[in-house]
Amino acid sequence: MDIKQLYYLCALERERHFGRAAEACCITQPTLSMRIKQLESELGMPLVRRGKQFEGFTPAGERVLDRARILLSHYDNLKLEVEAMKGSLAGTVRLGLVPLSCMDLSPVLALLRQRYPGVSFELNDMTADAILQGLEKNSLDIGGGFFEPEVLARLNSLALPEQGVVVAFGPGWREQLPVVPTPADLAELPLCLPKTGMYFRRYLDTVFARQGIRLQPMLASNSVSRLMRAVHSGLGCALIPAGSALFAELPGVEIRPLALPTMARIGALVMRNDEQASPLSKGFFEVAKEVWQA
Known part of the structure; x- marks a missing residue:
């Protein structure tokens, strides 16, 4: 063998x-x-x-x-540890991200790459369950998305600040939205939402149902880019987690906070919390803490 x-x-x-x-x-x-x-x-x-x-x-x-x-995890980590002893870090950081968590990891990637030019990145759009499975099987180094508190307790995690939910809208919708809209203000507007079954959509459905509002989106998709295009074209308004640089950077698109209860799940970066955690994942976490906790 x-x-x-x-x-x-x-x-x-x-x-x-x-x-x-x-x-x-x-x-x-x-x-x-x-x-x-x-x-x-x-x-x-x-x-x-x-x-x-x-x-x-x-x-x-x-x-x-x-x-x-x-x-294989121990073997790969041994090779990385030897490189770390030499003062260098090299290899591919494999990341799994829940798309609708809308995390902007660009500052973390840029700083890590600046310090260690031998590091590269592989980004994968995945569900939270697939991310946890990938971490368990060592096919991922880092995960990012919405996770239950009990899940975070058994992993090394970096929780992101709770920022709530915002409404992203394009040309033609400014006058129809208050400065801080409520669910009732959105009931009659054409909405662009995640598909049924996705965690963020389940959260929205539950919150709106408590106020007697059934969400019937004009467009539903599991693709962030399709939601962005719909908003940019003025087709409808999207409900997204706050802190997304993606929607805010679209020309003509505006963002307004939405008054909603806090989500049960927590937005966070996660990695293994045992001896199988790779030097790459540890290095990534150190830089992420610098960027987000500064």
Whole structure:
């Protein structure tokens, strides 16, 4: 057994396809298949369920994968720790972000890159549940979104200041909105909202329902860019978490605070809180604290 065989096995789990896994590992598909079969032979048990194509992992394969992730995490962290001893930090910080949390990480990325030119970033739009799973499986270093307090208690977290909710609107809507609108003021306006089922949308539905208002958006989407385009064109008004630089930077778009109760979930950055936390994630958190707690 060698470390590359474990990399190949974990790549197959990520890609769920032999060809794509081989491509991700920069080897040929026959080589990847051969190396995984060698691992199965050494262990004396099948790890992968094969048909005409990849069909998943056997129960033994799932257990080996769990161990492989831990071993690879320690191996990768060891290499990063050695670089840190030399006074440098290098590698790719893998981030998972809930899009509608509207976090602007640009100042953090810029400062970290300024200090450590060898650092790069991979940004992924994900749900909060997928982020937590990615942290657990070591496929992510940092997560950002809305999380329950009990979730934050078991992770290393950096809570963002509670900023509430704002209304973003484009040309033609200024005169129809008070300086600080209420849910009743928005009841008859064409709204652009997250899709049903997303946490922020559930929060909005609950708050408005308490005032006897049922939200029936003119446009619903899980894409921040589509919501931004709708607002920018004057099609409707969007309800978004406060602090978003994205909407505020659109030409002609204005932002007004909305009087709503605080969300149960907390906007935060999160990382693992154990020995498997990578030097990259620790370095990212240190810089994030500097930027947001200054």
